[in-house]
Amino acid sequence: MRNKLGLVFFPAFDWAITPTHPERQERLLYTRDQIVEEGLLDIPDIIEYRPRLAAISDLERVHIGIPTIKSLITDAHLVSAGGAITAADAVLNQEVKRAFALVRPPGHHAMRMVHGTRGFCTINIEAVMIEYLRKHYGIERVAIVDSDVHHGDGTQDIYYHDPNTLFISFHQDGRTLYPGTGFANELGSPGAWGTTVNIPLPPGTTDDGLHYIYDNLIVRMLEDFKPDIIINSAGQDNHYSDPLASMAITAQGYARLADKLQADIAVLEGGYSIQDALPYINVGIILAMAGMDYSQVVEPDLDRKKLTQSSRITSYIEGLVRNWQEIWTNREKLRQEEIHKSKGLWVQNRSIYYDADGIMEQQRQEVHLCPHCPGYFSVATEANGPNIGYQSAYATVLSALSCPQCRRQAKDQLSANKKTGNYQYYFLQDKQADILERL
Amino acid sequence: MLLGIDVGGTFTDAVVIQGQQIIVQAKVPTSHDNLLEGLLLALDEILRTVKAGQLERVVLSTTLVTNALVQNEIDDVGLIIIPGPGMNVSAMFPKTPITVNGYIDHRGRRAGVLDTQEITKCKQLAEYSIFAVSGKFSVRNPLLEQEVFNMLNDAYHPLHVSLGSQISGRLNFVRRTNSAYFNAAVWHKFNMFAEAITQALAQRDIVAPVYILKADGGTVPLILAKAQPVEAVFTGPAASVLGIMALHHSCGDVISLDIGGTTTDIALWQDGVPLFAERGANIFSYPTAVRAFWLKSVGVGGDSFVRRQNGNLQIGPMRLGPAMALGGENPTVTDALIVAGKANFGHKQLAELAMKRVANTGQSPVDAADEVLASVCRIIVGAINDMITEHISQPVYKVEDIINAVKFDPQLVVGVGGAVKGLAPLVAKEMGIDSFIPTGSMVANAVGAAVARPTIDITLRADTEQGYYSIPELGLRKSISGARFSLASARELAFDCLAAKAQEINIPQTDMEIMYEEEFNVVKEFYTSGKIILCRVQLKSGVLMPVLGKEVW
Numbered sequence: 007m008r009n010k011l012g013l014v015f016f017p018a019f020d021w022a023i024t025p026t027h028p029e030r031q032e033r034l035l036y037t038r039d040q041i042v043e044e045g046l047l048d049i050p051d052i053i054e055y056r057p058r059l060a061a062i063s064d065l066e067r068v069h070i071g072i073p074t075i076k077s078l079i080t081d082a083h084l085v086s087a088g089g090a091i092t093a094a095d096a097v098l099n100q101e102v103k104r105a106f107a108l109v110r111p112p113g114h115h116a117m118r119m120v121h122g123t124r125g126f127c128t129i130n131i132e133a134v135m136i137e138y139l140r141k142h143y144g145i146e147r148v149a150i151v152d153s154d155v156h157h158g159d160g161t162q163d164i165y166y167h168d169p170n171t172l173f174i175s176f177h178q179d180g181r182t183l184y185p186g187t188g189f190a191n192e193l194g195s196p197g198a199w200g201t202t203v204n205i206p207l208p209p210g211t212t213d214d215g216l217h218y219i220y221d222n223l224i225v226r227m228l229e230d231f232k233p234d235i236i237i238n239s240a241g242q243d244n245h246y247s248d249p250l251a252s253m254a255i256t257a258q259g260y261a262r263l264a265d266k267l268q269a270d271i272a273v274l275e276g277g278y279s280i281q282d283a284l285p286y287i288n289v290g291i292i293l294a295m296a297g298m299d300y301s302q303v304v305e306p307d308l309d310r311k312k313l314t315q316s317s318r319i320t321s322y323i324e325g326l327v328r329n330w331q332e333i334w335t336n337r338e339k340l341r342q343e344e345i346h347k348s349k350g351l352w353v354q355n356r357s358i359y360y361d362a363d364g365i366m367e368q369q370r371q372e373v374h375l376c377p378h379c380p381g382y383f384s385v386a387t388e389a390n391g392p393n394i395g396y397q398s399a400y401a402t403v404l405s406a407l408s409c410p411q412c413r414r415q416a417k418d419q420l421s422a423n424k425k426t427g428n429y430q431y432y433f434l435q436d437k438q439a440d441i442l443e444r445l
Numbered sequence: 446m447l448l449g450i451d452v453g454g455t456f457t458d459a460v461v462i463q464g465q466q467i468i469v470q471a472k473v474p475t476s477h478d479n480l481l482e483g484l485l486l487a488l489d490e491i492l493r494t495v496k497a498g499q500l501e502r503v504v505l506s507t508t509l510v511t512n513a514l515v516q517n518e519i520d521d522v523g524l525i526i527i528p529g530p531g532m533n534v535s536a537m538f539p540k541t542p543i544t545v546n547g548y549i550d551h552r553g554r555r556a557g558v559l560d561t562q563e564i565t566k567c568k569q570l571a572e573y574s575i576f577a578v579s580g581k582f583s584v585r586n587p588l589l590e591q592e593v594f595n596m597l598n599d600a601y602h603p604l605h606v607s608l609g610s611q612i613s614g615r616l617n618f619v620r621r622t623n624s625a626y627f628n629a630a631v632w633h634k635f636n637m638f639a640e641a642i643t644q645a646l647a648q649r650d651i652v653a654p655v656y657i658l659k660a661d662g663g664t665v666p667l668i669l670a671k672a673q674p675v676e677a678v679f680t681g682p683a684a685s686v687l688g689i690m691a692l693h694h695s696c697g698d699v700i701s702l703d704i705g706g707t708t709t710d711i712a713l714w715q716d717g718v719p720l721f722a723e724r725g726a727n728i729f730s731y732p733t734a735v736r737a738f739w740l741k742s743v744g745v746g747g748d749s750f751v752r753r754q755n756g757n758l759q760i761g762p763m764r765l766g767p768a769m770a771l772g773g774e775n776p777t778v779t780d781a782l783i784v785a786g787k788a789n790f791g792h793k794q795l796a797e798l799a800m801k802r803v804a805n806t807g808q809s810p811v812d813a814a815d816e817v818l819a820s821v822c823r824i825i826v827g828a829i830n831d832m833i834t835e836h837i838s839q840p841v842y843k844v845e846d847i848i849n850a851v852k853f854d855p856q857l858v859v860g861v862g863g864a865v866k867g868l869a870p871l872v873a874k875e876m877g878i879d880s881f882i883p884t885g886s887m888v889a890n891a892v893g894a895a896v897a898r899p900t901i902d903i904t905l906r907a908d909t910e911q912g913y914y915s916i917p918e919l920g921l922r923k924s925i926s927g928a929r930f931s932l933a934s935a936r937e938l939a940f941d942c943l944a945a946k947a948q949e950i951n952i953p954q955t956d957m958e959i960m961y962e963e964e965f966n967v968v969k970e971f972y973t974s975g976k977i978i979l980c981r982v983q984l985k986s987g988v989l990m991p992v993l994g995k996e997v998w
Contacts (some may be wrong), residue, residue: 015840015842016840016842017842018842018843018844019842019843019963019965020843020844020845021844025966025968025973026966026968026971026972026973030966030968031965031966032965032966032967032968032977035965035977036551036552038842039551039616040531040551042616042617043551043581043582043616043617043618044531044532044581044618044619045532045534045537045617045618045619045620045732046532047724048617048619048620048724048732054840055838055840056838056839056840056841056847057847059847059848080844081844081847081848082844085844085847249970281551281552285551286530289531289532293532298532298533299532299533300532301533302530302531302532302533303530303531303532304530305530306529306530306548306550306556306557307556
């Protein structure tokens with residue numbers, strides 16, 4: 007059966023981080039060639055949309071930019087975030103059944119607090135889209151499946167305290183690849199414990215391993231979570247030919263995943279084998295999402311014999327899945343234990359590195375748990391970098407459902423903090439009022 | 446003197462233009478069984494005033510190809526495709542294809558070997574004398590198509606083989622395949638026609654070069670059209686757009702209407718230039734690579750049948766006969782125009798009778814006529830607005846093009862066609878802009894044909910990393926020496942090739958223009974290793990000169 011698919015294709019042919027950077031003008035050139043040559047844009051059930059521009063207020067629903075988010079981005083970022091929003095609108099307005107925002111620049115390494123660009127990302131285009139959906143369509147429960155080879159640490163950061171967002175990321179093990187996070191013990195802060203799911207995979211994992219995880223773990227998580235909407239962060243660098251990673255997934259593996267997942271909205275993330283992988287993976291995903299036959303989408307250089315998964319990897323993955331199944335089954339009990347242990351306050355200190363700008367950030371997050379509401383949290387940040395020098399900020403984040411008492415307490419704490427003057431900038435991100443207020 | 450002949454659905458028109466004036470015109474009924482008869486009738490009428498030797502150029506716009514397709518008077522074509530991996534295309538063409546293994550990838554590299562056995566062993570192929578061959582990415586490298594072509598020639602000695610890469614230099618395998626198929630299907634019919642017209646002109650001592658009008662409004666020498674007859678599909682609307690261009694110097698953004706008996710063709714003009722269908726025209730429901738003006742056809746015109754159903758007015762799309770005012774049996778839009786005082790012919794009483802038939806209880810014939818015309822306007826304006834929305838929301842692939850988005854701000858409705866006089870001003874009024882109906886609009890199509898510019902277009906793609914460039918329309922693939930080849934060199938080379946081609950087919954080499962270009966660095970392991978450059982150039986289309994719209998009866 008066919009489904010109408012909305013396609014927001016925006017290759018940003020005039021945008022690059024630097025001319026020879028993997029995120030350069032050429033990145034989606036061969037994908038454009040393949041899509042056009044296949045004739046996909048003439049299929050009546052595939053409707054191409056022109057991306058709109060996202061507004062700064064759309065970005066500030068998610069991000070706190072230092073000193074402002076506007077100063078850190080280019081127009082291209084507004085187009086790619088706007089492209090994701092365009093895709094989401096098309097689905098929610100029921101013009102199409104599903105949509106694929108095949109756009110760049112990508113976003114899944116961008117965290118809530120932004121000092122610059124890290125992992126090729128400045129703003130998190132999925133999160134901007136999701137918060138837009140929550141604001142404009144009243145969507146509550148969102149599941150994100152991140153199929154990029156790199157851990158989606160930005161998306162994880164943004165939703166780490168949100169029990170209504172299930173973030174599932176499978177990726178090459180952080181011990182062997184940027185950004186070095188995404189281990190199975192990163193599970194969310196106590197109030198949202200178990201809604202962050204990391205599945206670190208050994209290099210060399212093939213389609214078999216990936217689909218074993220999907221069939222035996224992810225499918226059940228999605229069923230249990232009962233999301234209103236499923237988002238796929240459709241990174242494509244698990245491909246066997248990707249120059250930045252070491253996995254062994256094929257275009258068929260990706261297309262079958264898209265077919266099984268049937269995400270409402272897919273958003274492109276990474277993927278840097280721009281000639282040998284992206285043209286085929288993207289055609290595969292488009293066909294699978296449109297409910298069309300993708301079985302003939304095969305890389306011309308594919309040699310399946312070279313892509314067999316070692317028994318060591320297979321048993322490692324089986325163990326990982328067993329482990330996760332147990333956590334998932336007991337997640338409610340374990341969550342209560344975490345909440346109990348926290349005694350109302352959960353604190354995390356960490357360092358965050360911005361590879362593109364050479365910025366080192368020290369961050370402290372404090373989550374204030376409340377028995378009546380999702381509570382609130384604060385982020386204190388200090389960063390150093392060659393272009394920014396030293397900059398610091400303190401922000402308090404109120405959820406749309408924070409209770410009056412939490413709201414009062416949060417604001418008091420923020421103004422007390424401002425009085426000390428320890429930080430250069432102070433922010434209140436208030437989801438209920440839908441504003442980012444600079445104090 | 447320039448002669449233009451337009452074989453339309455109802456009439457065949459001929460005009461001779463000299464010094465921007467129509468000096469002779471002729472109109473005869475189109476002879477549907479044999480288009481040539483009516484065409485020659487019109488020609489002979491012209492030749493009563495003008496000497497054959499005075500004609501400098503003859504341009505024909507005919508429905509021959511369209512009719513052949515609509516009436517299914519086409520040849521059975523052996524369709525051979527080389528799709529390689531990708532979308533399942535087996536059910537996407539007008540004809541079930543024979544699939545051959547082999548693959549050229551997006552860089553034009555041979556990525557899968559041609560399976561020749563399927564061609565030599567396939568018994569089915571022996572039944573055909575005409576073939577179409579199309580391979581994915583053949584515009585990047587026509588090698589596999591050419592190998593199949595050679596094999597077919599050796600094994601079956603066919604009359605004709607259409608190759609996808611020569612029909613269009615642009616990406617889109619499905620469109621090229623459909624184009625090649627339709628091209629092959631009408632090849633024989635068109636060539637018979639070309640033969641007959643050549644003879645008939647010779648008999649009349651006409652030695653002027655003969656051109657055929659294409660769907661994109663350009664003309665090509667008959668000899669070239671014989672190889673690519675599919676481009677002569679849908680020339681009627683193209684002639685109409687050119688006629689408007691010749692009769693009215695448009696500048697700014699314009700909406701043009703050709704309001705005929707049962708349909709209204711709408712075109713948008715940006716900065717005085719008609720917009721093209723970006724990817725190509727559809728033939729039936731099949732997308733093709735045939736370049737054409739971007740037109741929307743709505744099913745309302747002067748003869749559209751008007752009736753009231755469940756209290757609601759219904760207009761068209763069918764025609765049941767002429768207006769009641771002209772002796773027809775059913776109410777039409779023309780009857781409404783007459784009653785509303787927007788047209789002045791036929792029997793007014795009969796037109797009033799027609800409006801009484803569609804009037805609500807208590808509604809006067811004049812009010813009913815106004816209601817009919819308001820409905821017609823709504824349909825046309827609705828279609829215009831849809832087109833404008835579609836145009837300004839065309840996907841674009843650069844940030845710059847999002848930030849500086851194209852705007853369309855129409856200032857004028859220009860109309861031609863039978864029912865235009867009454868309707869175009871109403872449409873313009875509804876949109877709050879002016880309207881203009883050029884005189885001579887009744888023979889606009891023939892005028893358009895007479896003064897249409899000869900055009901050809903080519904696509905040059907250079908891949909300096911692999912060290913070659915190709916121009917598929919010319920069947921060309923040549924080496925280049927890498928380092929210094931730039932976009933500027935690509936342009937220069939493309940213009941040279943275009944000029945050489947123009948010279949070869951004996952058309953003027955003036956007014957070359959760039960239609961599209963792009964340039965990308967190819968980066969390998971953080972070093973720029975070459976460039977990919979695309980440059981599409983053409984001999985500018987449009988009209989040779991403006992024509993004063995003074996009819997000469």
